[in-house]
Amino acid sequence: MRAVHVTAFGESPQVLDLPAPVPPTGGVVVDVELTGLCRSDFHAFAGHDDSVQIPYVPGHEFLGRISALGDDVAGWRVGQRVTAPFVCGCGDCRWCAAGQSQVCPHQSQPGFTYDGSWAEQVVVPAADHNLVAVPESLSAASVASLGCRxxxxxxxxxxxxxxxxxxxxxxxxxxxxxxxxxxxxxxxxxxxxxxxxxxxxxxxxxxxxxxxxxxxxxxxxxxxxxxxxxxxxxxxxxxxxxxxxxxxxxxxxxxxxxxxxxxxxxxxxxxxxxxxxxxxxxxxxxxxxxxxxxxxxxxxxxxxxxSHGMAATDYPELLNLLVAGAVDPSVLVTRELELEQVPAALAAMAQGTEPGVAVIRP
CATH class of the missing domain: 3.40.50.720 (NAD(P)-binding Rossmann-like Domain)
Structure with a gap:
C-alpha cells in the first residue's frame, strides 16, 4: 500500500510502498477513503509525543470501508462504511465496559501507538468495540474529522x-x-x-x-x-x-x-x-x-x-445531528491533498496552521 512514512522526527517523510496490513485477531483492515491532517499529527512528527516510535505512519482520523476481517470479529462485514475514534479501547477493561474507552488504560491510537491512516489502508483493533458505522447518505468530507476533531x-x-x-x-x-x-x-x-x-x-x-x-x-x-x-x-x-x-x-x-x-x-x-x-x-x-x-x-x-476524544458508543448521537442537517462539518474543509502533497503540508505547519480543515485522499 502507498503510505506516508516518517523515519526521523522533524525530517521530511517519504511516500512509498509498504506491506499491506493484516487484520489482527478481533480487528479489521479499512481501505481509507479520506483522512485528516491535524495539528496533533504535527506534534507527533515533531517529536512532542512520547508514545510515538520511529518509524511510523501518521494519521488518526479517517473514513473508509472494511476490506478484511480478523478472527473473532462478530458484528461487521467487508464493504461496510466505517470510522473509528482516535482513541481505540481494548474492549475488555472496566472503562470500556462502561462506555468510557477514551480513558482506557490499554488504549491504542492510530498514527501514534501504531501505524495510522495516511495510507491506503489502516487497522482498527477490537473492531466490535471501536468501529462506528457511517450512513451512506453522509459525504466523506463531513465525516473525515469525526475520528478526532x-x-x-x-x-x-x-x-x-x-x-x-x-x-x-x-x-x-x-x-x-x-x-x-x-x-x-x-x-x-x-x-x-x-x-x-x-x-x-x-x-x-x-x-x-x-x-x-x-x-x-x-x-x-x-x-x-x-x-x-x-x-x-x-x-x-x-x-x-x-x-x-x-x-x-x-x-x-x-x-x-x-x-x-x-x-x-x-x-x-x-x-x-x-x-x-x-x-x-x-x-x-x-x-x-x-x-x-x-x-x-x-x-x-x-x-x-x-476532555480526551469520544468513545465509539457515543457516536450515534453525533451522527444523528449530521443526518438531521443540524451541523455540517464539510463546510470546515478548505483543502484536499494527495499523499504526495502531505510531506510539504506537514513541514509548513511549523510556521502555523492554515484556516480550516485539511483532508487527504490516499
Missing amino acids: FATAFRALQHRAQVRPGEVVAIFGCGGVGLSAVMLARALGAQVIAVDVAPGALELAAEVGAAREVNSSGLTPEEVAAAVRAAAITLASEPELGPGRDSRVAGTGPQVTLEALGRAETLEAALLSLDPLGRHVQVGLFSEVPRTLIPRVVALELTVLG
Whole structure:
C-alpha cells in the first residue's frame, strides 16, 4: 500500500510502498477513503509525543470501508462504511465496559501507538468495540474529522461542559477543533465568542456560528479576558440572538470556555474570562505543564474539565445531528491533498496552521 512514512522526527517523510496490513485477531483492515491532517499529527512528527516510535505512519482520523476481517470479529462485514475514534479501547477493561474507552488504560491510537491512516489502508483493533458505522447518505468530507476533531469538540461541549441553550460559550483557538466547537456550540443553542490571532480563522468562525470574534494578537491574557467578558456582556443584553434565552444565565463573562490550542497563556485567558460558577473544558494538549489559576478556581468555584476524544458508543448521537442537517462539518474543509502533497503540508505547519480543515485522499 502507498503510505506516508516518517523515519526521523522533524525530517521530511517519504511516500512509498509498504506491506499491506493484516487484520489482527478481533480487528479489521479499512481501505481509507479520506483522512485528516491535524495539528496533533504535527506534534507527533515533531517529536512532542512520547508514545510515538520511529518509524511510523501518521494519521488518526479517517473514513473508509472494511476490506478484511480478523478472527473473532462478530458484528461487521467487508464493504461496510466505517470510522473509528482516535482513541481505540481494548474492549475488555472496566472503562470500556462502561462506555468510557477514551480513558482506557490499554488504549491504542492510530498514527501514534501504531501505524495510522495516511495510507491506503489502516487497522482498527477490537473492531466490535471501536468501529462506528457511517450512513451512506453522509459525504466523506463531513465525516473525515469525526475520528478526532469534531467528535472531540462534541463530547467536550455536550457531555463534559453540558452546554445549555442561551449560555455564552467562548472558544479559544479556531483551528479544526475550535471551529468544530464553534459550530457545535451554536447548534446546542449557545451564543459563541471565537478567540484567535488569525483573521482568517475568525472569519471562518463567524461563518459557522460565532456571534462575536476577539482577535487576541499581541494581547496579554488579562487583555484577552477583558475583551471576551465585554463581548459576553454585549451578548447577554441581546436576547433576540438566542431563541428561548433565560435571562438568569446572563453574567459578567461566558458560562463556558473551551481551550483548543494547548498554550499556557490561552488557558490563563480562558480562566480569567469565566463567569463565577463557570465551566472550563480543556481540549488542547500542552507540551509543557501550564500554570493554573487555582486561587481563582477556588474563589469563583470554577469547574475545570478535561476532555480526551469520544468513545465509539457515543457516536450515534453525533451522527444523528449530521443526518438531521443540524451541523455540517464539510463546510470546515478548505483543502484536499494527495499523499504526495502531505510531506510539504506537514513541514509548513511549523510556521502555523492554515484556516480550516485539511483532508487527504490516499
